[in-house]
Amino acid sequence: MFALLFLCCAFNAVAQNLGAFPTTLDFKLAAGQGESQAVTVSNGSPRKVQFRLYLNDWIRDSLGGHIYYRADTLSRSCAKWVSLSTTFIELEPGQSKQVTVKLQMPEDPNATKEMKWAMLFIETVEEANASASKTTAASVRNLLRIGVHIYQTPPNVTKKEIRAYDLVPAKDAANTYNLICQNTGDIMLECKAHLELSAIADGNKTKLDQIEFPMFPQQRRLVTFELPKNLAKGKYSALAVLDGGEDISLEAVESEIEVK
Template sequence: MKNRFILCTLIASFSLNVIAQNTSVDSNKTDSVSPVAPTPADSPAEEEVKKIAIDSSKITDLGVAVAPSIMRFRTSPGESETRYLTITNDTYKQQNFRITFADFDLNEQGSARQLPFGEQHEYGLTRWIVADQTFVKLKPGQAKKIGITINLPDVPEAYRAAWSMMMVDMEREREYLVPSKSGDNVSMGIIPTYGFGIFIYQNPPNTSINKVEITRFDFTYDNNNRYVNISVKNVGDGIGFCVVYVELSNLNTGHQERLPLKRITILPGQSRELDFAFPGDTPKGKYSVMGVLDFGSDTELEAAEMEITVQ
């Protein structure tokens, strides 16, 4: 079934109110990170980072927390900028972590693929970013702030967007392997560890982040589900942080409904594919469907509209 849609740009003489929760990742899990292996370790640094005092009597043993999950920089070429990562050890054991950086790519579904350690992406930020401590020891109930600094040279490559991923991987000392009594074999064990991935995005002030377009808008269905499909593309030279949502209007009853919004990050030149599922109890009838893309402009929204029949 083919649906024709009308693509338009809305000039906003009003303020668009979009309710969004602060989450560790984009809502609806639109952006995800593929599991990665810890990178090679280097020598521990001195305890130079700022310490945040925590009353050990308030430890809840919920685990380790890392914040924020996304860092956004607006550093000008030839300048430096520092932001801070906080690691909190809410456990009764000492925890050790190694901080490393790697470049990555995003596919059309928003899944991140980390490049092999040492390999640089064309738009990679790893060559210009450092942590003021790469080995972090946390006592029970302790938290630390680690400075993450971008040092941009005044070169042509620094005048465009760049990105990378920071990994905070737990390190655990290997236990001594004890040979069996017979001496014929040595018992081997698995050391469980975990880590965190933090997205880092850099948009220099000269970049244009208001050039994200809707390239496809249609309606598909099968025996069990109905979807509005939206494709968007970043035709600018900056990283776009967008909100996309769909509104339904029943042409017979006038009833209106907004489907759950999606927050996405879209890199320069990249396309993203988004599917919005209809509620299972959507009544049959004719509907006007509008897809709205808010890419951060103070005056414009990108929108597309079509009419469909739900049977």
């Protein structure tokens, strides 16, 4: 389905009708290979909308937040090999257009030794008349943006591996624990983690809801578990389980915790 954007205030109705599909482009290219994929940008709003398109580098931090950088800044960037069929689109109400995203890998085998990625931003701009003394100038104000993830995983890069290191109390919140884990493999993984508690006093068991999250290769991650408010006070054996998906063994760490 289309990725819809939401914005408070007066522009909310328009934002809900702007979209891009797909929001993830997966490439699996060897050295020297190229491939083009299409992204459809749509305007379901009642007004004409203009978009500018550009690339950024990005990473996920230890809590899963996105940090953005200028294109072709990071060692894992594939931005320099990406070309766009256009960097500007204007859509009338109800109109859609396709943008071609081409990834062309160089012949250099070093370029395909590891997974690389980038982000394509499709950002709305609005022209507004701004009066300055006796002249009128067009000013551009950024409004919204959609991020399209671009992933390049060479066919020779296949190692899947995860590690769960420790379960530790969160420093800034009571009855909250962080599972410290890492993707020690070479490709991005869609991971799941959950926490199982067993009361030492009576053996009563509690299982917290599963948390799903992606991890880039070599990324370290903190997965935060907040204990239920109604959990009885006392000591518990806590088992944190990390699942990296198919073909990967489960990882787990066990710790004794106390609810006060």
